[in-house]
Amino acid sequence: MRIALFATCLADALFPRAAQATVILLERLGHEVTFPSGQTCCGQMHVNTGYLPEALRVVRHHVEVFERALAPVADGGDGADVIVAPSGSCVGSVRHQHATVARSAGDEALAGRAERVAARTYELSQLLVDVLGVTDVGARYPHRVTYHSTCHSLRLLRVGDAPLRLLRAVEGLDLVALEGADQCCGFGGTFALKNADTSTAMLADKMRAVQATRAEVLTAGDASCLMHLGGGLSRLRSGTRTVHLAEILAGEGWESLR
């Protein structure tokens, strides 16, 4: 399968390992990965903070770039079959916000195009389990790991237990359940800045649950939530690292496979 990677702005700029591991993993499973270089961001920050006209510019750009990625090679496209992003939140925005943003600006044509792109855009664990039918990706990761099911993966995309099924199949991985895993970590995009105190209170409770697992590694399918959780765990010198799900699925030592 030819898979166009939507790295997401956050992974591209700050957490490249999540996107790199996604590439390594999908290539190891025998797929061809393309990276449409025009891509930037899904625009969720603008939508969720209330800046719809600004969001519209970003959404239009995203749709144009990934429409081209999906177009046949003969028509100047990349001929990709599907689009994948290592983020439940960004895919949630593509699937559930893009067409709405276009429609609220009265651009029905863009809304239709956005819906066609959205229909072929998948979060990584969903692509693996639901589309490619894989649960054992052949990875080895001998560490004690706990998993936080990020809100948008869980409640917007309904990934269900796909990430957990993938993790359970990883050789050597000691998966320990996180109490209250379905509760928000308190990130919420600009919420973390606008309501920093409440956000921190939510983070404090989440970190208490993480530390109770005595895990070495906290994983999730979203770099954004992990940035928040990792920022808190690092501030406490907790000894628990945050690692994106893609890095675990790529297997220990994936960096050497570049």
Place this chain on the structure above:
Amino acid sequence: MSTFLGMPGLPGLPGPSGPVGTAGPRATERGTLRGGRTFPAAARTALADGQLRRNLGHATATIRAKRAAVVAELPDWEALRDAGSAVKADVLARLPELLEQLEANVTARGGVVHWARDADEANRIVVDLVRAVGTRTGSPVDRVVKVKSMATQEIGLNEALADAGIAAVETDLAELIVQLGHDTPSHILVPAIHRNRAEIREIFLREMPGVDPGLTDDPRVLAMAARTHLRRTFLAARVAVSGANFGIAETGTLAVVESEGNGRMCLTLPETLITVMGIEKLLPTWRDLEVFLQLLPRSSTGERMNPYTSMWTGVTPGDGPQDVHLVLLDNGRTAALADPAGRQALHCIRCSACLNVCPVYERAGGHAYGSVYPGPIGAVLTPQLAGMHGHGDPVDSLPYASSLCGACFDACPVKIDIPSMLVHLRSVHVEGERARRRLPTPEAAAMRAAATVLSSERLWTASGRALGAGRLLARGGRIAAPLPFPLSRWTSSRDLPEPPAETFRQWWARTRGDRRPGGAGSAR
């Protein structure tokens, strides 16, 4: 008698045609919908209150577990939610017709229907009705008993009655605790959720006349004390004021759903019964109750069925109140109804399931919202009822009091998409600020600049290269240094990751940049 949406129109009043979120009446000067502080400021105080945090954490976790258990045992729960949502959508689509049907049926059965555009009008109607009882009987009424009701909280009825020299006695246990404690409710269903039983004992000992000084904090002992206190009041009451959970257009029947039996006392003992009901509380037919009497108790108290369901249809000669009134309250509801993106909030049946699952509510508590409607539903309902007036209006901060985690939407028995409504109201706030200001706010300027960068491959790639400068700030793989506002809001409690040595796109260009889709070098 009706105009648009069944409500008589008056020139000069803000109407449904006004801009969304800025329409609707100004909150009353009593501030039942508008607090004195923004959500972040009020939350900061609440978050530091260890006892409050513990009380809320315990209470919400308990009620969440109860709800989850009774919802899980119904195989058709999702179908019930769909049905509830569909019935409410139908009500809102036919509101004028259904309201007139309700009015006709209540009137035909001997009740009197009154229409109130806003809080002041509703309060005046109720005060006049209570005074009329005194005039008619030659003996003035100086107190009324009350059934727990959000509509009367919303309009500040108790204070309006007090101004008229009439005491309103709350008879719901939690409302009584709030009233005796000179406090305000912090939850839709459990208004004293912020109090634990030790605090309740203190309030009773201090404020309840004739209470046993040996009172313990055993819940049963506390409930019995309240019961003894209220019994005298019930037997002497001449006027009761209630809200209504449902008003059935087809029959003119009003319904109150409760747990303690205090409501049944109020609804049956006094000679005069005055009900204040929001115009969205309608159900078209008697049969529709079947859906809601399953949805409401399971979602609110986590019970299969609530202990007391009282229904009355006008006046029943010789039995119960013989002087029955219904006050239909708009107070901003038609403005909410006129907004296609906002009207879902009027589906709400005040179960408070969204409060109990909300991680923000659980930590900040209900008072931080500054409105009688706290929590996720309050954050979408209050701005629509009270309007967002900008210039630091606390109501403008409410749509931002959410991490958009979506737990509220999942829990809502009538499927109100609260996260989408919050996002919509944020955009209403942003557009309001744009229209009010000559210069953009710093946030608006930053958002605009970000949109320019994020809709251009060239600018985005360039800013990725500039990011490397951030590595100068990092020590030991993280940035913990104090950063300027607004990043200081982040670094006050969390480290920032050290920017990577190369961005993803730089890595891709270095390792795979010469590839063409399907072409040479693509297979590995």
